[in-house]
Amino acid sequence: MRVGVVTFPGTLDDRDAARAVRAGGSVAIELWHGDADLKNVDAVILPGGFSYGDYLRCGAISRFAPVMTSIIEQANKGMPLLGICNGFQVLCESHLLPGALTRNSDLHFLCKDQVISIENTNTPWTSSFSKGQEILIPLKNGEGSFQCDDATLASLEGEGRIIARYVGENPNGSRNLIAGITNTRGNVVGLMPHPEHAIDTLTGPSADGLGFFTSILNAMVK
Amino acid sequence: MAKIVVDVMLKPEILDPQGNAVASALPRLGFTFATSVRQGKRFEIEVAGEPTPAQLAEVEKAAEVLLSNPVIENYVVRVEK
Numbered sequence: 001m002r003v004g005v006v007t008f009p010g011t012l013d014d015r016d017a018a019r020a021v022r023a024g025g026s027v028a029i030e031l032w033h034g035d036a037d038l039k040n041v042d043a044v045i046l047p048g049g050f051s052y053g054d055y056l057r058c059g060a061i062s063r064f065a066p067v068m069t070s071i072i073e074q075a076n077k078g079m080p081l082l083g084i085c086n087g088f089q090v091l092c093e094s095h096l097l098p099g100a101l102t103r104n105s106d107l108h109f110l111c112k113d114q115v116i117s118i119e120n121t122n123t124p125w126t127s128s129f130s131k132g133q134e135i136l137i138p139l140k141n142g143e144g145s146f147q148c149d150d151a152t153l154a155s156l157e158g159e160g161r162i163i164a165r166y167v168g169e170n171p172n173g174s175r176n177l178i179a180g181i182t183n184t185r186g187n188v189v190g191l192m193p194h195p196e197h198a199i200d201t202l203t204g205p206s207a208d209g210l211g212f213f214t215s216i217l218n219a220m221v222k
Numbered sequence: 223m224a225k226i227v228v229d230v231m232l233k234p235e236i237l238d239p240q241g242n243a244v245a246s247a248l249p250r251l252g253f254t255f256a257t258s259v260r261q262g263k264r265f266e267i268e269v270a271g272e273p274t275p276a277q278l279a280e281v282e283k284a285a286e287v288l289l290s291n292p293v294i295e296n297y298v299v300r301v302e303k
Binding site for chain 1 (some may be wrong): 234235236239240243264288289291293294
């Protein structure tokens with residue numbers, strides 16, 4: 001299976017994301033922000049970093065990159081799409097996911113290993129997990145506080161679209177401890193912490209993050 | 223020359239940690255006047271000559287699509303002489 005990993009100017013985690021894709025059993029395809037060609041990929045990952053320097057708002061300028069036009073079009077047709085950290089911010093700015101990621105409530109940039117619980121295992125990115133499974137993966141962001149209005153929050157809760165929550169103390173002020181959400185269709189997932197940095201214990205705090213990348217292979221083989 | 227100014231502010235219900243940090247720094251410097259501080263962004267846009275209604279409409283559109291995120295922010299467009 002071919003999983004595209006997008007590089008914007010300022011992206012940091014594209015190499016780790018590509019490595020995680022390979023570790024999960026798929027082929028990683030490099031996609032460039034300025035090129036609308038998705039190279040026949042089956043799924044796309046928007047990795048973490050500081051695309052366009054986080055100028056204006058995180059993800060606000062990336063949303064209009066040529067590659068995003070094709071990605072939004074394909075995602076609306078059901079292509080699996082995962083945005084991690086800055087990628088999650090791009091998905092919210094693109095309106096593929098509701099809400100917005102705002103400055104951490106304590107203003108500090110966070111960099112720590114974080115326990116999250118997987119709440120929805122019906123997406124193509126989370127099917128390798130069991131519901132309620134707690135995993136340990138890195139969390140590193142300055143603007144990771146998930147905010148939305150009450151009606152949006154109620155629909156996310158009611159429709160089971162919160163795919164992961166922080167366990168323990170709220171690290172960044174996110175509403176209802178939200179670490180990740182999905183769209184109505186379930187093919188687009190945004191996640192603030194970083195599974196691609198936790199695919200083996202040599203380089204990460206655990207191998208728990210690998211599940212996101214084995215999930216996508218399973219989803220596409222089915 | 224006239225300037226088109228777009229002020230972008232977080233919606234009142236959205237937490238503003240930067241504004242809060244400023245609010246708590248003020249009294250440390252002896253400034254005791256503030257009961258609350260909110261921090262926003264100001265865009266100054268120059269156009270050739272006086273802005274036309276069509277240009278202002280375009281700026282409104284740009285403010286909606288790019289300069290602000292309507293999920294969390296409000297904006298105001300005005301002309302400054």
